[in-house]
Amino acid sequence: VTEGATTGYGYGVLDDYKSLNTYYANGTYYLYDTTKSMSGVIETRTANYGSSLPGNYSVDSNNAFTSTSQGADVDAHYYAGTVYDYYYNTHGRNSYDNNGATIRSTVHYGSNYNNAFWNGAQMVYGDGDGSTFDPLSGAQDVVAHEITHAVIERTAGLRYQDQSGALNESMADVFGYFVEPEDFLLGEDVYTPNKSGDALRSLSNPDAYGQPSHMNDYYYTSSDNGGVHTNSGIPNKAAYLTIQSIGKTKAEKIYYRALSIYLTPTSNFSAARSALLQATSDLYGTGSTYNSVASAWSQVGVN
Numbered sequence: 673v674t675e676g677a678t679t680g681y682g683y684g685v686l687d688d689y690k691s692l693n694t695y696y697a698n699g700t701y702y703l704y705d706t707t708k709s710m711s712g713v714i715e716t717r718t719a720n721y722g723s724s725l726p727g728n729y730s731v732d733s734n735n736a737f738t739s740t741s742q743g744a745d746v747d748a749h750y751y752a753g754t755v756y757d758y759y760y761n762t763h764g765r766n767s768y769d770n771n772g773a774t775i776r777s778t779v780h781y782g783s784n785y786n787n788a789f790w791n792g793a794q795m796v797y798g799d800g801d802g803s804t805f806d807p808l809s810g811a812q813d814v815v816a817h818e819i820t821h822a823v824i825e826r827t828a829g830l831r832y833q834d835q836s837g838a839l840n841e842s843m844a845d846v847f848g849y850f851v852e853p854e855d856f857l858l859g860e861d862v863y864t865p866n867k868s869g870d871a872l873r874s875l876s877n878p879d880a881y882g883q884p885s886h887m888n889d890y891y892y893t894s895s896d897n898g899g900v901h902t903n904s905g906i907p908n909k910a911a912y913l914t915i916q917s918i919g920k921t922k923a924e925k926i927y928y929r930a931l932s933i934y935l936t937p938t939s940n941f942s943a944a945r946s947a948l949l950q951a952t953s954d955l956y957g958t959g960s961t962y963n964s965v966a967s968a969w970s971q972v973g974v975n
């Protein structure tokens with residue numbers, strides 16, 4: 673009787689071939705990845721279009737996850753692995769808790785569910801309705817967004833309300849970019865499959881998607897926890913300006929240091945500016961890099 677780590681393959685949401693880290697036991701192959709150094713296990717499950725979590729392991733009889741309905745499972749599993757790799761290789765963080773916590777994802781949640789979320793214990797992905805969204809795990813930046821919510825919970829703990837909540841959302845979007853730096857859009861790979869060129873949000877042009885990019889246009893509302901998915905446009909624009917001036921390599925180190933050391937649950941936008949400047953000073957001193965970060969936040973009206 674043999675069991676253990678295997679290498680399978682499958683097609684993702686966009687019908688793209690992907691090699692998969694799987695596990696074989698008793699005649700079945702599981703989306704269960706034991707290859708991440710430092711003990712991080714990645715496991716992917718299906719809610720089978722219901723809403724009870726975590727659901728059953730995503731399995732296959734021959735280690736070829738090639739059916740259309742398995743695309744969401746393939747991408748949730750593969751992209752969780754790439755996000756684990758990003759945090760470990762770039763920031764030395766071993767999973768969201770920095771202690772090798774299992775990264776658990778459940779796909780096929782609900783019916784035509786147009787969203788994805790971290791529920792405090794795992795990631796959950798809807799399949800979308802095929803018009804507004806394709807299965808949401810098909811976007812690497814969405815997967816990174818959700819796993820970053822888990823990182824935030826274990827680091828700054830930014831309270832999901834008003835400015836600290838918008839900052840929480842922004843950090844999730846910004847690390848979504850850092851993991852998938854091919855554009856400054858979020859969710860473009862799964863958003864409106866029948867329409868090209870659009871996205872859920874834009875870091876470079878938040879206003880194109882109804883978000884403010886300056887404090888003068890802060891959106892005071894009681895809905896959406898004080899507009900956390902709207903007001904994130906302001907710190908998102910500051911991040912875009914920062915990345916454009918100092919580059920991704922320095923920006924991601926500054927953002928990770930601010931998130932993991934200086935930000936707190938009640939940090940507002942001004943506190944974020946200060947945290948990022950402190951992190952910049954720690955890493956690069958108070959010269960041109962520091963002035964670029966300060967300027968980015970001044971340009972969005974945060975001083």
Ligand SMILES: Cc1cc(C(=O)NCC(F)(F)F)no1
Nearest residue numbers: 787788808814817859872901
């Ligand atoms: C409005 C609104 C936006 C979101 C959102 O960002 N969801 C996470 C994502 F990963 F699916 F994008 N939820 O409600």
Ligand SMILES: [Ca+2]
Nearest residue numbers: 813857858859
């Ligand atoms: Ca993107």
Ligand SMILES: [Zn+2]
Nearest residue numbers: 817821841844
């Ligand atoms: Zn979010």
